[in-house]
Amino acid sequence: MKQITKVLEGVGSVVQLLLQSLSYAGTLPRQGARFIEQCYMIGYTTLPIVAILSFFIGTVLALEAGYAMEGFGAKEFIGSLVGLSMARELGPMMTSVLLAGRVGSAITAELASMKVYQEIDALTTMNIPAAKILVLPRLAAVLVMMPVLIIIANIVGWFGGSVVARYVSSVGISPEAYFAALRHYTKFKDVMNGTAKAEVFGFVVVLVCCDIGLNTRGGPREIGASVTRGVVVSLILILVLDYFVTKLLM
């Protein structure tokens, strides 16, 4: 019973924060510098790890596909399998998981320490809402950067698959055949579909991590606890939302 109340409280607090931030949407043009800074934090710093991870997801997909399709003599379709799984599911999902670990934790830690060291209180006495200058720029930045990350993740992942297809003897199909199959079966709609998912996940991760950070109470130990909470809640939400968003977008 207590757990349920806690969850409902959390949902209420997140929704409230969202509405509050949105009510300042008009101030975004004046917050250009903050927005750019957050784009850099969210996009640029996550890019290398997203690229590396996507490359290896691509390679593993191609390897597994090669193994599975060998039996059917349908190796030419490896490209389509890698293309579709990367674009529709693994790209958005893994990028969001990385975002939760890398960006979500950083956001929670930063806002939690601002709360604990009374910087948020100082903002309150200055009548500068945290939702306006801390949350809104981050939400806007994640919406802009997520599609960029997803497109790069897809391209790198597809490329990773082609490398395996070409050079691993058990798979061994030419890049031309691989990309032909990929192009034929992976439609623009599938990429858009995946991007939409990633937008939802990224937005939720940033919003929830902001909320958990801002609601931290106590001292340094609680900052650590909040960071853990932020990441765990984000991961759970990504997995749960994945099903519903996928269903919705079908």
Added chain:
Amino acid sequence: MSAESLEASCSKTRNPFTGAEADAVSVKVEGLSKSFGDLSVLKNVSFDVKPGEIFVIMGPSGSGKSVLLRHIAGLDIPTSGKVTVEGLDPSLAESRDRVRLALVFQAGALFNSLSVYDNLALYPREHRSGDENAIRARVMHALKILSVEQSAQQFPSELSGGMKKRVSIARALVMEPQLLLYDEPTSELDPVMGATISEIIATLKNEYSVTSIVVTHDRSLALTIANRVGILMAGKLISLGSPDDLTKSKDPRIVDFLNPKIDIEHPRFKKLETKDNL
């Protein structure tokens, strides 16, 4: 100066930077109690602060002074009783739109990710008071008053404790507050800087009719600048009066508090030296 004539002479605050006038503000604390769980920190505290008055709060460590200031700043919600600033509830954003209130936090509460300059410029920029040149002049002026203009481009983590305190006072000045709350403004400062702070508080009152509430352990600061002093002990306001009333008080708690006797022969100090305690 009697309280009535004080009120008459200080009915208008003048903005130190723009000269714009606004009404000096009053504070009313009525039956304020606050508990954190089982811990009762403030117990039925009541007092009024008149417009343009310097009201000093003294008391032992842990007596609830900072918590009291946080209530006046609207950062904590009373368990019972209420606090009003110029008749408004300070915890509402609408009230902060109407009354400019600044709090100098005991620990500074500077924005660690912003330079000293940006710490001060944040408020005028967000509230769009003036162009960047006007803001620069205002910020540098405030930093100069507290002799920290050299540190404008440094970050809070690069400052000493006393410098942080001064920057945080400068940040409050830039807000051009009608009500200024200080939590131990001189605790980390040398005597010369301490005197400067007294001058700042007095000048803001005399020239600009800023209402000030000062929490301090600094007896000389309290007795020189205060119009009235309240003593808080274990969450209760045990005395309220002019600095004169206070120094003449016969209440043993107040006498002991203002003139602590240091007795190094006291058994509790002896204990530290015995080996079993180490």
